[in-house]
Amino acid sequence: xxxxxxxxxxxxxxxxxxxxxxxxxxxxxxxxxxxELVGEGHYNLVVDMTxxxxxxxxGLGVLVGGLKRxxxxxxxxxxxxxxxxxxxxxxxxxxxxxFPIYDTLDEALQGxx
Amino acid sequence: xxxxxxxxPPDVVYVGLARLVVTTAARKSGMxxxxxxxxxxxxSEATTNAILAHQRVDRDRPxxxxxxxxxxxxxxxxxxxGPGFEPPLDQDPTDRDWAxxxxxxxxxxxxxxxxxxxxREGGTRVHMRFSVGLGSNGHGPR
Numbered sequence: 001x002x003x004x005x006x007x008x009x010x011x012x013x014x015x016x017x018x019x020x021x022x023x024x025x026x027x028x029x030x031x032x033x034x035x036e037l038v039g040e041g042h043y044n045l046v047v048d049m050t051x052x053x054x055x056x057x058x059g060l061g062v063l064v065g066g067l068k069r070x071x072x073x074x075x076x077x078x079x080x081x082x083x084x085x086x087x088x089x090x091x092x093x094x095x096x097x098x099f100p101i102y103d104t105l106d107e108a109l110q111g112x113x
Numbered sequence: 114x115x116x117x118x119x120x121x122p123p124d125v126v127y128v129g130l131a132r133l134v135v136t137t138a139a140r141k142s143g144m145x146x147x148x149x150x151x152x153x154x155x156x157s158e159a160t161t162n163a164i165l166a167h168q169r170v171d172r173d174r175p176x177x178x179x180x181x182x183x184x185x186x187x188x189x190x191x192x193x194x195g196p197g198f199e200p201p202l203d204q205d206p207t208d209r210d211w212a213x214x215x216x217x218x219x220x221x222x223x224x225x226x227x228x229x230x231x232x233r234e235g236g237t238r239v240h241m242r243f244s245v246g247l248g249s250n251g252h253g254p255r
Contacts, residue, residue: 013242021126023129023132023157023161024125024128024157024161024164024186025125025126025128025129025166049142054132054153054154054157056154056157056161056218056221057158057218057220057221058161058216058218060217061216061217071122085147085150088150088151088224088225089154089221089224089225092220092224092225093217093220093221093224
């Protein structure tokens with residue numbers, strides 16, 4: 001399954017919906033989108049990964065890159081993820097200590113406001 | 114290991130295919146769904162590393178995956194002929210330098226497998242073992 005990316009703005013936040021598979025083949029598209037969004041001034045990002053079917057460390061690396069970019073502008077990058085199979089690699093790599101991760105989009109928007 | 118050998122061209126477009134083939138074989142061997150997810154990610158990590166290793170030295174030879182059941186385990190060996198690397202030691206995530214992307218693959222593989230060896234021999238051979246969930250289809254002991 002290919003990667004799907006859609007973004008929208010809600011209040012001060014820009015929500016990026018990610019769906020499908022994020023691996024070494026598709027991750028460059030996610031990286032490009034994050035770079036574009038930050039370049040356009042979207043510094044408070046919520047990446048909704050509810051529809052992600054697969055994510056490996058290449059995808060993790062891209063998210064870390066996105067976090068660095070928004071932090072350079074004193075922004076934030078929160079994740080929405082409630083799938084155990086994906087949360088597991090965040091825990092293994094220690095990235096649960098780096099990203100705020102929420103079960104739902106509403107919680108993420110409240111938590112980041 | 115009685116199993117299958119898959120030769121993958123060193124192009125990242127094939128990582129998804131490698132995941133699909135190996136996980137299909139593991140499912141037929143009786144691996145349960147939770148363990149399949151671990152296997153899928155570990156295969157993706159090791160195949161990605163192998164393909165990128167070939168690309169770094171302009172090598173057009175395929176990356177070779179060998180996989181199949183062995184006793185109560187499912188084993189996957191991924192062999193490249195790249196320049197080889199020294200697998201990093203596990204780091205405390207709070208000490209890690211997050212300024213760099215990448216380098217997380219080996220940590221993920223170690224966390225998801227029941228055993229892994231990184232062997233430098235004509236490139237890198239990653240030998241991964243998964244010991245849970247085999248046998249429900251009658252192949253091998255539970």
